[in-house]
Amino acid sequence: MGSHSHSGRRQFLTGGALAGFVMGAIRSVRGQTAAPEARPKDNLAYGQTSRFDNTIRRAPPRGSAITDTALMTPLQDLDGIITPSGLHFLMDHVNGIPEIDPQTHRLLMHGMVDRPLSFTMDEIKRLPSVSRVYFLECNANSRPLRDESKDSVQMVHGRTSCSEWTGVLLSVLLKECGVQRGASWIVAEGSESNKYTMSMPLAKAMDDILVAYAQNGEPVRPQQGYPLRLVVPGWEAIRSVKWLSRVKVADQPQMAWHETGNNADTRPDGKGLWFRFELGPKSVITRPSGGQRLLPGFCEITGLAWTGGNIVRKVDVSTDGGRTYKEAELQQPVLRHAHTRFRFPWKWNGEEAVLQSRCTDERGEVQPTIAEAAKNLGVTPEYFYDADHFNGIQPWKVSRDGSVHNALA
Amino acid sequence: MGSHSHSGRRQFLTGGALAGFVMGAIRSVRGQTAAPEARPKDNLAYGQTSRFDNTIRRAPPRGSAITDTALMTPLQDLDGIITPSGLHFLMDHVNGIPEIDPQTHRLLMHGMVDRPLSFTMDEIKRLPSVSRVYFLECNANSRPLRDESKDSVQMVHGRTSCSEWTGVLLSVLLKECGVQRGASWIVAEGSESNKYTMSMPLAKAMDDILVAYAQNGEPVRPQQGYPLRLVVPGWEAIRSVKWLSRVKVADQPQMAWHETGNNADTRPDGKGLWFRFELGPKSVITRPSGGQRLLPGFCEITGLAWTGGNIVRKVDVSTDGGRTYKEAELQQPVLRHAHTRFRFPWKWNGEEAVLQSRCTDERGEVQPTIAEAAKNLGVTPEYFYDADHFNGIQPWKVSRDGSVHNALA
Numbered sequence: 001m002g003s004h005s006h007s008g009r010r011q012f013l014t015g016g017a018l019a020g021f022v023m024g025a026i027r028s029v030r031g032q033t034a035a036p037e038a039r040p041k042d043n044l045a046y047g048q049t050s051r052f053d054n055t056i057r058r059a060p061p062r063g064s065a066i067t068d069t070a071l072m073t074p075l076q077d078l079d080g081i082i083t084p085s086g087l088h089f090l091m092d093h094v095n096g097i098p099e100i101d102p103q104t105h106r107l108l109m110h111g112m113v114d115r116p117l118s119f120t121m122d123e124i125k126r127l128p129s130v131s132r133v134y135f136l137e138c139n140a141n142s143r144p145l146r147d148e149s150k151d152s153v154q155m156v157h158g159r160t161s162c163s164e165w166t167g168v169l170l171s172v173l174l175k176e177c178g179v180q181r182g183a184s185w186i187v188a189e190g191s192e193s194n195k196y197t198m199s200m201p202l203a204k205a206m207d208d209i210l211v212a213y214a215q216n217g218e219p220v221r222p223q224q225g226y227p228l229r230l231v232v233p234g235w236e237a238i239r240s241v242k243w244l245s246r247v248k249v250a251d252q253p254q255m256a257w258h259e260t261g262n263n264a265d266t267r268p269d270g271k272g273l274w275f276r277f278e279l280g281p282k283s284v285i286t287r288p289s290g291g292q293r294l295l296p297g298f299c300e301i302t303g304l305a306w307t308g309g310n311i312v313r314k315v316d317v318s319t320d321g322g323r324t325y326k327e328a329e330l331q332q333p334v335l336r337h338a339h340t341r342f343r344f345p346w347k348w349n350g351e352e353a354v355l356q357s358r359c360t361d362e363r364g365e366v367q368p369t370i371a372e373a374a375k376n377l378g379v380t381p382e383y384f385y386d387a388d389h390f391n392g393i394q395p396w397k398v399s400r401d402g403s404v405h406n407a408l409a
Numbered sequence: 410m411g412s413h414s415h416s417g418r419r420q421f422l423t424g425g426a427l428a429g430f431v432m433g434a435i436r437s438v439r440g441q442t443a444a445p446e447a448r449p450k451d452n453l454a455y456g457q458t459s460r461f462d463n464t465i466r467r468a469p470p471r472g473s474a475i476t477d478t479a480l481m482t483p484l485q486d487l488d489g490i491i492t493p494s495g496l497h498f499l500m501d502h503v504n505g506i507p508e509i510d511p512q513t514h515r516l517l518m519h520g521m522v523d524r525p526l527s528f529t530m531d532e533i534k535r536l537p538s539v540s541r542v543y544f545l546e547c548n549a550n551s552r553p554l555r556d557e558s559k560d561s562v563q564m565v566h567g568r569t570s571c572s573e574w575t576g577v578l579l580s581v582l583l584k585e586c587g588v589q590r591g592a593s594w595i596v597a598e599g600s601e602s603n604k605y606t607m608s609m610p611l612a613k614a615m616d617d618i619l620v621a622y623a624q625n626g627e628p629v630r631p632q633q634g635y636p637l638r639l640v641v642p643g644w645e646a647i648r649s650v651k652w653l654s655r656v657k658v659a660d661q662p663q664m665a666w667h668e669t670g671n672n673a674d675t676r677p678d679g680k681g682l683w684f685r686f687e688l689g690p691k692s693v694i695t696r697p698s699g700g701q702r703l704l705p706g707f708c709e710i711t712g713l714a715w716t717g718g719n720i721v722r723k724v725d726v727s728t729d730g731g732r733t734y735k736e737a738e739l740q741q742p743v744l745r746h747a748h749t750r751f752r753f754p755w756k757w758n759g760e761e762a763v764l765q766s767r768c769t770d771e772r773g774e775v776q777p778t779i780a781e782a783a784k785n786l787g788v789t790p791e792y793f794y795d796a797d798h799f800n801g802i803q804p805w806k807v808s809r810d811g812s813v814h815n816a817l818a
Binding site: 041043044045046047048049050051052053055056057058059071077078079080081082083084085086087088090099100101102103126127128129130131164165166213214216217218219221222223224226227298299300302331333335341343345 | 450452453454455456457458459460461462464465466467468480486487488489490491492493494495496497499508509510511512535536537538539540573574575622623625626627628630631632633635636707708709711740742744750752754
């Protein structure tokens with residue numbers, strides 16, 4: 001569902017036609033006077049899920065340092081590629097979710113620009129918009145892969161979700177401000193109490209970073225950055241700054257705490273691993289997965305694949321622990337920087353089996369085994385389990401009694 | 410996001426390999442013992458919308474015969490093509506939503522089949538699945554186009570929504586049962602108190618009708634048919650039977666009340682119009698639209714297009730009441746039988762304008778003006794406004810004060 005510029009739009013955007021953008025607006029007559037409603041909304045205004053439906057986010061087991069701010073997407077209960085907005089993973093380093101009135105919210109664009117500008121939400125929403133299906137994955141997803149307490153795909157890999165995002169390309173706003181010569185970075189800042197801050201190369205901002213106000217059709221929810229957030233496709237989700245209030249154009253990164261202190265790995269040599277943005281090819285079988293139980297007979301194997309390296313080219317599935325692989329079917333159309341659903345027909349014969357999947361992306365990069373991943377990084381597996389950007393292959397063991405468990409636990 | 414059979418799946422389905430399908434199952438160990446939760450779910454288990462966000466369904470104005478069962482999708486507040494499940498339109502002729510326990514729910518396949526079968530939800534969910542983005546539109550949508558009380562796109566056209574549906578193709582279930590020679594229809598029945606019943610040609614069932622258990626990733630919501638419903642792509646939504654409990658294979662339609670009494674038009678000659686399934690090419694501008702207000706300057710025009718005739722080929726937009734049209738940009742990829750988002754750059758000069766859009770589908774069929782639509786049907790416009798399958802062009806009038814109104818009201 002990506003929307004790429006075509007001749008009509010290019011024609012429109014050239015020749016300084018953008019000047020005057022901030023002169024007009026659409027406002028809803030009703031919306032201006034409506035009083036904020038209690039949440040959650042009632043079942044007529046907003047239909048709820050079944051009381052029999054236990055598809056919910058869950059926090060990681062106690063003992064994790066991130067227990068109180070992490071909520072994991074129930075991948076084992078989901079189908080297709082869209083994650084319902086209410087089930088999108090949450091991983092915040094902030095004490096409380098900002099409650100922002102969109103009527104008073106502003107986005108300030110400043111720094112190395114010809115015209116610093118402050119945008120209201122109304123002004124942003126009438127600019128040329130795009131809608132694109134993008135996954136967001138936390139840099140720390142799948143990290144404690146073999147922790148014994150992590151026996152479900154939700155608890156191990158539930159920090160990835162996928163939505164149809166709508167907003168304005170950051171490049172449109174930057175062009176409106178006029179980026180000055182010599183600029184090479186942008187620094188994005190959120191509205192929360194600790195002013196979460198992230199730096200990214202200007203080239204990415206001019207390519208495909210989205211300033212999003214809608215998720216899966218409706219306004220972005222508060223936990224996801226209402227009313228405005230960045231969506232940085234293919235990169236670790238910590239870059240997709242929520243509750244976005246400022247974008248500064250600069251000639252160097254901010255070296256903010258969230259990017260150089262927290263969220264940075266320490267290498268074996270003691271140096272920091274900074275500014276690793278792009279996520280590698282990855283996949284995981286979501287059904288059957290840890291905590292489920294099989295009966296003998298036919299059983300479709302299904303899961304999700306994704307990559308920062310453009311699009312998923314293929315996913316291979318093994319039912320014998322990686323000795324042999326066969327290609328799975330990919331849900332069409334396969335979208336760039338989106339979750340890709342794969343499906344594989346299988347008949348369980350009642351014997352032990354180890355199920356795993358392997359993603360290959362458009363660049364030809366292949367999801368590594370855990371041993372390969374450790375070797376690639378030049379570290380020991382023990383170190384690797386604490387590393388970010390973990391994309392090793394996840395094996396699920398099916399026992400003769402039909403129970404499925406994390407084969408690494 | 411459609412998923413079409415490829416060589417692997419065809420190979421799997423041939424040669425009677427489906428026999429044994431009902432012998433296995435995946436069950437969630439946790440799910441079996443979990444107690445049903447209160448609804449709506451809390452903000453951690455399931456993230457809610459902002460209290461500042463008034464994007465909600467609304468019932469039509471009083472005086473309509475369908476007031477108490479209709480809830481309209483707020484198209485003017487939505488972006489992209491996905492409708493959040495909680496905002497999907499609702500149009501039921503039933504007193505109350507069935508509350509169905511999926512553990513006890515069964516789908517009975519019977520009639521002119523070799524092997525009548527009763528499927529549990531677990532059995533259905535482990536069959537080969539597909540996910541496809543389809544719109545559903547009520548046959549009565551847009552009917553009272555010029556009713557003075559209908560001044561917003563939500564109130565006039567809000568009986569259309571679009572979701573990523575996941576389930577099993579009905580053809581898979583029919584093949585498992587073995588359809589007998591001479592069969593030509595299926596009759597689908599829901600679980601509600603009045604046993605809502607709809608007949609459809611067997612050919613459509615063997616083509617693309619979906620038995621859906623998931624909508625936008627999660628289980629279908631109760632108002633949309635939890636735990637199981639039909640999704641009949643491109644056809645009037647009254648065919649997409651909710652709370653599906655029976656499918657009978659037959660050699661003639663059931664001639665049930667919902668298809669020949671209610672939901673059937675009376676022609677000027679007094680005869681009934683029965684079994685009009687497919688919806689024609691249609692589009693509507695959702696922003697700017699009735700009830701909104703413009704300020705002079707740039708303003709993106711955006712809206713939705715859809716058709717029962719495969720995919721939308723193009724959408725033209727006019728800002729002068731149809732005298733001249735220019736082609737709009739379509740959100741990519743354009744999907745068969747899905748909403749298609751169009752966008753059109755515009756700068757309002759402060760003068761009166763009439764905004765309207767026109768859809769052309771893959772077959773070359775063009776969305777008609779109201780006069781053309783009436784002429785095509787051989788009826789007067791007065792009759793036409795009560796007719797189903799209304800797909801006439803919707804004009805929105807922009808006045809000099811920036812207010813936008815239904816030009817037909």
